[in-house]
Amino acid sequence: MVNENDILFFSEKINRILGEISRDMIGQRDVVEGVVIAVIAGGNVLLEGVPGVGKTRLVRSMGQALALPFSRIQFTPDLMPADVTGTNVIEKDENGQNRLVFRPGPVFTNLLLADEINRATPKTQSALLEAMQEHTVTADGQTYRLSEPFFVLATQNPIEQDGTYPLPEAQTDRFLFKLIVGFPTTEELAAIVQMTQATMAETAQPVIGGDELLAMRAIAKEIPVMDDVLMYAMQLVSATHPELPSASEYAKKYIRFGASPRAGQALITAGKVRALMAGRFNVSFDDINTLAYPVLRHRVKPSFAAVTEGISVEDIITHLLEEAGGRKQNPIQTVTDLLKKKK
Amino acid sequence: MDIKSLFASFRRRLLLESLVRTSVISLTAGAAAVFFVSFAGHIARTAPHTGLLWGVSGGVFAVTFALVFFIGMRPTEKKVAQRIDRIGLQERIGTMLEYRADPTEIARIQRTDAVHHLGRVLPEQMPWNFRRKEFVLCLVSLCLAVLMLLLPYDFRLFGVTVRADAGEQAQIVRELIEELRENLRQSELEKAEREALEELIRELEEELREEAASRLEQAAEMQEAAQDLQEMLEEGITRDEIGEALRQYDLTEKLGEAIRDGDSEAVSEALDELENALNEDPSKTGELADTLRRALGEAGTDAEDPLHAALEEFASDLEKIEEQELEGDAFSGELSEAFDEAEEAIQSALERQAALEEEIGRMQEALERSKDEMLDNEPGEKPGEGEGEGEMPGEMPGEMPGDGMPGGEPPQDGMQQGDGTGSGEAGGDDLYERMTEPIYDPYSGSVAYGEVFASYYAEYLDALESGDVPQELQEIMDSYFDALNEG
Incomplete structure (x- = not known):
C-alpha cells in the first residue's frame, strides 16, 4: 500500500531523472516529460521528427539515466525480423553433436532504442509487435519472456521522407505515446551548439534501476480517478469513432478510423503518472486534455477529406476536445493572488 | 470528514447564485404564462380575469421554481465540488468527495492534499455563473407579457380583430352586474318581482359575458336590457291604468286620482269620503262595487296584479255587505271593516309598485351609465346630446333602425x-x-x-x-x- 514515503520517493526520483536528462537535452521540455511519463507508465514511445533534432540523444540519455540494459537497433530496409528478435543457430555441444541454440536478438533488453523504425520493411517492423505488447518473443515455437521493465523507444522520420514505410496500425497502437520532436528555437539551438562543443557524448548519470522504476509504476497505479474524469476520457476515445451512432458530423467527415480501447487505458495510466509528477494525487481533466494529443495522434486516422482540406490530426483532436467539453483550467489563484488583485 | 463545514461558505455563494438564476428562469416562465393567457384572451376576445392571470403566473412561477431548483440548480455537494475544482483545484475536491470513504492510504493523502488546497482559495474566487441569455430571455418575456396586457389599440392578428381594451370592457360589465345585484339586494321588493329581476340580471350577464362582443354590441345588449325593464315596468305598474279607469266615474274619481298619483294620504282621504258617503246612503254600496268592477274591466289589468286584486276583493266585500241588507251600526261596522281591509291592501299594492318603479329606475340608470361608458361617452351623456341636437326620427320605439339619420x-x-x-x-x-x-x-x-x-x-x-x-x-x-x- 502506498504511503507518504513512497510519494516522496516518487517525487525525488522524478526530479532526478528530469534533472539528468536536462543535462543532455536543451529545450523539448514537453517531449522529455512525455518520455518520462511513458517510461513510468510502462508504455512504448514513438518519437517523430526530422533528422538532427535530438530524438536519438534523448533516448540514449534516458537509457543512461535509468541505468538499465540498453540496446539500439538501427532500422534499415534490409534489416530482417531475426535481426531484431534473435534466431536459432546450430552449435556443437561438448560431445561434438550439432544442436539448435537460440541466440537472443537486441530485443532482449530492458530499454530498446528502435532508431528510424520506419526505414525497415513492414515485416521487420512487425517483429516487434509481440515484444511490445506481451513482452515475450516467440522463435521456432518457443516463447521467451523479456526481462522487466521492458519498453521500446522508437524514433521515426516523417513518413513524407524518402525511403520510409508507414508503420502498420497494429504496431502504432502499441505505442503509448507518439511525441513530435520539433525544431528548437534559436536560443535553444545556440545552447545546443555550445553544449556539444565540449562533448557529443551523453552525460546523464544513472539515477534509478529497474526495480525502482517498477515501484514507481506501482505507486502511480494507486492514484484515484474520479468517475467524471474517467467517463470524460472514455467519451473522448469514443468520439474518435465515426462508425458509432453517437459520432459527431465532424468525426464522420474527417476521421477514417478511431482510437482503440488501448487509448483509453493509455489516457488513464499516463494521467495518473502526470498527476503525481505535478504533485497531485488525483487525475484531472487537464491531464486528460494534455495527454489526448500524444495518446490519440497516432491512433486516429484522418479521412481523405481531412487530408485534402489540410486538416491535421492535431486539429481533429482539438476539435474533439472542444466537442467533449474540454474543461479549461484557470491557473490556481491563491489568497495572496486575490488580495493583490483587490489592492 | 465533515464535508458540509468544509463547503459551507462556497455552498452559500452557490445557493445565492442558484436562487437568483432559478428566480430569473421562473420569472421568465411566469411572464410567458401571462403572455399566453392574455394572448388567448385577446384571440377569444375575452379579457381574462385579473385573478386568473395572477393565479396562472404565480402557479407557473412556483412550479418552475420548484422543478428548476430541486432538479437542476440546487447546489449539491458534487456541484459545489465541481465549481471549486474549476477555480484551479484540478478535480482535487471532486476526487476527495468520491473517495471520502476510501480507507486506503493514497486516498487519505489525496484528501489531505485536497483540504490543504481548499484552504488556499476563497468563495469569492468562484466566478458567478449567471447566463446573459437567461436574463435577456426574462426581459423579453416580461416585455411581451406587459405589452400583451397593455395593448394600446385594436389590431388584427392572424385575421382576428384583437381588442386592446377588452379588460376595460369586461370591467364595465363586471361593475354593472355587481351594481345591479347590490341594488336588488338592498331593495324591498316582494319575492316575485325580486325573482323576475334576478332572472333578468342573470340573462344580461350571460349575454354580456358569453359573447365575445364588441363594445357596440355590448352597449346594444344593455340597451335591450333597459327596454326589457321598461316592459316589466309597464306590466308591473298598473296604478296609472286603474287610476285613470276609476277617474272616469264620479263616485270613484277622487280615489282614481289618488291611486294614479300613488298618493297614500289621498287614497286614505278618498276612501274615508267614500265610507262616509255609503254610511249616509247605504244604497250606493252596490253601485260602488259595480263601478269598481267596471273600472277594473276597462283598465284591462291582470287579475293577479296586487292593486287589481285589492280592488276586486274590495268590490266583493261591498257586494256581500249589500246582500246582507244590514242596517245601522251593523252596516257601519261591516263597512268600516271592509274599507279598512281595502285601504290596507291598496296601500300595500301601491307601495309595492313604488318600490318596483324605484328599483327599475335605478337599474335603468345603471344600464344607461354603463352603456355610455362602453361607448366612451361622458357619464349621463345621451346619444345625440352635447351638440345641441334633439333626438332624430327613427330613434323612437317602434321604428326600424335606419329610419332616420x-x-x-x-x-x-x-x-x-x-x-x-x-x-x-x-x-x-x-x-x-x-x-x-x-x-x-x-x-x-x-x-x-x-x-x-x-x-x-x-x-x-x-x-x-x-x-x-x-x-x-x-x-x-x-x-x-x-x-x-x-x-
Whole structure:
C-alpha cells in the first residue's frame, strides 16, 4: 500500500531523472516529460521528427539515466525480423553433436532504442509487435519472456521522407505515446551548439534501476480517478469513432478510423503518472486534455477529406476536445493572488 | 470528514447564485404564462380575469421554481465540488468527495492534499455563473407579457380583430352586474318581482359575458336590457291604468286620482269620503262595487296584479255587505271593516309598485351609465346630446333602425326622410320645419354612429326576434351592422 514515503520517493526520483536528462537535452521540455511519463507508465514511445533534432540523444540519455540494459537497433530496409528478435543457430555441444541454440536478438533488453523504425520493411517492423505488447518473443515455437521493465523507444522520420514505410496500425497502437520532436528555437539551438562543443557524448548519470522504476509504476497505479474524469476520457476515445451512432458530423467527415480501447487505458495510466509528477494525487481533466494529443495522434486516422482540406490530426483532436467539453483550467489563484488583485 | 463545514461558505455563494438564476428562469416562465393567457384572451376576445392571470403566473412561477431548483440548480455537494475544482483545484475536491470513504492510504493523502488546497482559495474566487441569455430571455418575456396586457389599440392578428381594451370592457360589465345585484339586494321588493329581476340580471350577464362582443354590441345588449325593464315596468305598474279607469266615474274619481298619483294620504282621504258617503246612503254600496268592477274591466289589468286584486276583493266585500241588507251600526261596522281591509291592501299594492318603479329606475340608470361608458361617452351623456341636437326620427320605439339619420338630420342625396309615423317626434320640430331643413350636411352637428348604434342594434335584434325582418333582408341588415361595428 502506498504511503507518504513512497510519494516522496516518487517525487525525488522524478526530479532526478528530469534533472539528468536536462543535462543532455536543451529545450523539448514537453517531449522529455512525455518520455518520462511513458517510461513510468510502462508504455512504448514513438518519437517523430526530422533528422538532427535530438530524438536519438534523448533516448540514449534516458537509457543512461535509468541505468538499465540498453540496446539500439538501427532500422534499415534490409534489416530482417531475426535481426531484431534473435534466431536459432546450430552449435556443437561438448560431445561434438550439432544442436539448435537460440541466440537472443537486441530485443532482449530492458530499454530498446528502435532508431528510424520506419526505414525497415513492414515485416521487420512487425517483429516487434509481440515484444511490445506481451513482452515475450516467440522463435521456432518457443516463447521467451523479456526481462522487466521492458519498453521500446522508437524514433521515426516523417513518413513524407524518402525511403520510409508507414508503420502498420497494429504496431502504432502499441505505442503509448507518439511525441513530435520539433525544431528548437534559436536560443535553444545556440545552447545546443555550445553544449556539444565540449562533448557529443551523453552525460546523464544513472539515477534509478529497474526495480525502482517498477515501484514507481506501482505507486502511480494507486492514484484515484474520479468517475467524471474517467467517463470524460472514455467519451473522448469514443468520439474518435465515426462508425458509432453517437459520432459527431465532424468525426464522420474527417476521421477514417478511431482510437482503440488501448487509448483509453493509455489516457488513464499516463494521467495518473502526470498527476503525481505535478504533485497531485488525483487525475484531472487537464491531464486528460494534455495527454489526448500524444495518446490519440497516432491512433486516429484522418479521412481523405481531412487530408485534402489540410486538416491535421492535431486539429481533429482539438476539435474533439472542444466537442467533449474540454474543461479549461484557470491557473490556481491563491489568497495572496486575490488580495493583490483587490489592492 | 465533515464535508458540509468544509463547503459551507462556497455552498452559500452557490445557493445565492442558484436562487437568483432559478428566480430569473421562473420569472421568465411566469411572464410567458401571462403572455399566453392574455394572448388567448385577446384571440377569444375575452379579457381574462385579473385573478386568473395572477393565479396562472404565480402557479407557473412556483412550479418552475420548484422543478428548476430541486432538479437542476440546487447546489449539491458534487456541484459545489465541481465549481471549486474549476477555480484551479484540478478535480482535487471532486476526487476527495468520491473517495471520502476510501480507507486506503493514497486516498487519505489525496484528501489531505485536497483540504490543504481548499484552504488556499476563497468563495469569492468562484466566478458567478449567471447566463446573459437567461436574463435577456426574462426581459423579453416580461416585455411581451406587459405589452400583451397593455395593448394600446385594436389590431388584427392572424385575421382576428384583437381588442386592446377588452379588460376595460369586461370591467364595465363586471361593475354593472355587481351594481345591479347590490341594488336588488338592498331593495324591498316582494319575492316575485325580486325573482323576475334576478332572472333578468342573470340573462344580461350571460349575454354580456358569453359573447365575445364588441363594445357596440355590448352597449346594444344593455340597451335591450333597459327596454326589457321598461316592459316589466309597464306590466308591473298598473296604478296609472286603474287610476285613470276609476277617474272616469264620479263616485270613484277622487280615489282614481289618488291611486294614479300613488298618493297614500289621498287614497286614505278618498276612501274615508267614500265610507262616509255609503254610511249616509247605504244604497250606493252596490253601485260602488259595480263601478269598481267596471273600472277594473276597462283598465284591462291582470287579475293577479296586487292593486287589481285589492280592488276586486274590495268590490266583493261591498257586494256581500249589500246582500246582507244590514242596517245601522251593523252596516257601519261591516263597512268600516271592509274599507279598512281595502285601504290596507291598496296601500300595500301601491307601495309595492313604488318600490318596483324605484328599483327599475335605478337599474335603468345603471344600464344607461354603463352603456355610455362602453361607448366612451361622458357619464349621463345621451346619444345625440352635447351638440345641441334633439333626438332624430327613427330613434323612437317602434321604428326600424335606419329610419332616420344620426343627429336627426335629413337623409342626403334625395333619400326619403323618416316620416315620423311612429309616436316619436324629431326633437320638437314640426313637419314644416323638418321639410324645409337643408339637405344633410355631414359636418354640421352630426352624431357619430357609435352613439346611436346601440339603440339601432337593439331595435334590430328585437325586430329579428319578433320575425318582423324578412328573411331576404336579414343578410343585408347583418352586413350593415357588421360594417358599422368593424368601422
